[in-house]
Amino acid sequence: MARITVEDCLDHVKNRFELVLVGSKRARQLAIGGKEAMVPWENDKPTIVALREIEEGLIDVNILEEKEEAHEILSLDMLTANLNADENTTPPAIEE
Secondary structure (H helix, E strand, O other): OOOOHHHHHHHOOOOOOHHHHHHHHHHHHHHHHOOOOOOOOOOHHHHHHHHHHHOOOOOOHHHOOOOHHHHHHHHHHHHHHHHHHHHHHOOOOOOO
């Protein structure tokens, strides 16, 4: 497993801030979005795989323009619904 450096990734994105945005979105896609990795996993975490993809030029700033997938939006809606349901539930009375 080769070491990934910020400088190697910066050959494919404009600056460190853009690197953070691109890397985090791609890592999220790999972790919970159901997207397939374009490089071998090699027992790495999604953030490392995302940085390796950026370093190899497989992922670039265009990823930021992609729409959220329907299942990502649905999971956020379900989470919000669960939080709202928890707020509306009355806790059981304590008997003395």
